[in-house]
Amino acid sequence: MIALDPIQYYCQIPGVGHYASKKEFMENSIKIAQLSDAYGIVGSLSFFNHSVLDPWAVSSVIMQHTERHVPLIALQPYMYPPYTAAKLIQSFTYLYNRRIDLNMITGAVTGELQQTGGYIDHSSRYKKLHEYVQVLRLLLESDSPVSFKGDYYELNNLEFKPPLPDKQLFPRIFMSGSSEEGLETGLKAADFVVTHPGPLEHFKRHFSDKVQGSAVQSAIRIEIIARESAEEAWKVAHARYPGNRQGTIQLRMKKNSESSWQRTLAELAIASETYDGVFWMGGYMNGGIYSPVLVGDYEQVAAYLNEYYKLGVKAVLLGSMYSEEDFIHFSRVKEGISNPV
Numbered sequence: 519m520i521a522l523d524p525i526q527y528y529c530q531i532p533g534v535g536h537y538a539s540k541k542e543f544m545e546n547s548i549k550i551a552q553l554s555d556a557y558g559i560v561g562s563l564s565f566f567n568h569s570v571l572d573p574w575a576v577s578s579v580i581m582q583h584t585e586r587h588v589p590l591i592a593l594q595p596y597m598y599p600p601y602t603a604a605k606l607i608q609s610f611t612y613l614y615n616r617r618i619d620l621n622m623i624t625g626a627v628t629g630e631l632q633q634t635g636g637y638i639d640h641s642s643r644y645k646k647l648h649e650y651v652q653v654l655r656l657l658l659e660s661d662s663p664v665s666f667k668g669d670y671y672e673l674n675n676l677e678f679k680p681p682l683p684d685k686q687l688f689p690r691i692f693m694s695g696s697s698e699e700g701l702e703t704g705l706k707a708a709d710f711v712v713t714h715p716g717p718l719e720h721f722k723r724h725f726s727d728k729v730q731g732s733a734v735q736s737a738i739r740i741e742i743i744a745r746e747s748a749e750e751a752w753k754v755a756h757a758r759y760p761g762n763r764q765g766t767i768q769l770r771m772k773k774n775s776e777s778s779w780q781r782t783l784a785e786l787a788i789a790s791e792t793y794d795g796v797f798w799m800g801g802y803m804n805g806g807i808y809s810p811v812l813v814g815d816y817e818q819v820a821a822y823l824n825e826y827y828k829l830g831v832k833a834v835l836l837g838s839m840y841s842e843e844d845f846i847h848f849s850r851v852k853e854g855i856s857n858p859v
Contacts, residue, residue, distance in 0.1 A: 820854030
């Protein structure tokens with residue numbers, strides 16, 4: 519079995535629309551998860567929005583074809599009440615003897631929230647999310663009937679049996695900390711607060727300084743394009759995310775987004791396409807992805823990642839690792855990373 523790294527890495531499962539057929543989607547999703555096992559990556563993020571398959575269903579299939587893969591499932595409160603989510607976690611851990619990690623989301627697409635009749639303002643969504651996590655933890659951790667009364671959820675002497683048998687199987691809870699309300703809620707309720715990071719100085723000033731000293735760990739969501747030479751890496755980056763007029767128009771719109779992380783990334787992209795010679799906003803600028811990209815040779819990217827680790831990052835959600843070639847290149851980057859404290 520491959521040993522896990524001190525930093526916990528997760529890749530991601532593409533949406534069903536990324537592939538031409540159901541067969542191709544399932545084969546590639548399973549392959550990504552199997553590659554994660556082979557290359558010492560904890561698991562993979564399965565997204566939730568109205569255009570993807572249910573992440574629990576997809577994760578169930580993936581777990582049947584892997585030995586230790588841990589799904590990181592995006593959990594939206596209006597999709598599953600806390601009791602339902604707790605029962606799913608209990609069932610998955612029993613069936614597979616494996617942990618299920620959770621990426622708690624409030625939703626960044628106003629239209630989707632309005633379609634479900636569950637639209638509330640940004641601040642209220644995080645208050646509801648905090649209650650949701652409190653109830654979820656009570657259900658999973660308590661060996662006696664649970665009662666809870668909040669503004670959004672209420673339980674009256676609810677029996678939830680059996681509790682999870684092993685603390686090692688308790689989910690790690692991730693939560694976006696990009697907005698002020700998100701960070702405040704994450705520091706109270708999550709195990710990891712996640713952000714789409716800015717370049718190092720920006721990340722330190724706007725995120726890591728606020729998290730340090732808490733019991734909660736920092737996590738970043740980023741893509742990596744690394745090759746033997748920086749020239750080759752930049753050629754791949756520009757070929758993967760070529761400039762286009764539509765992306766430029768959308769970038770201006772993102773600057774006015776309700777989503778705090780969308781606004782922050784848009785402002786960074788408008789100010790400069792590249793920071794520190796490695797941190798690249800081109801993929802985001804061109805509408806290809808929703809995260810920054812680290813571009814360079816293996817040593818450059820490893821050195822830049824290591825600076826994030828010195829600032830307290832303990833988990834990385836990696837974008838666009840869909841082939842064995844991607845995993846091989848990333849393993850070369852990992853070889854150059856010093857062991858973080």
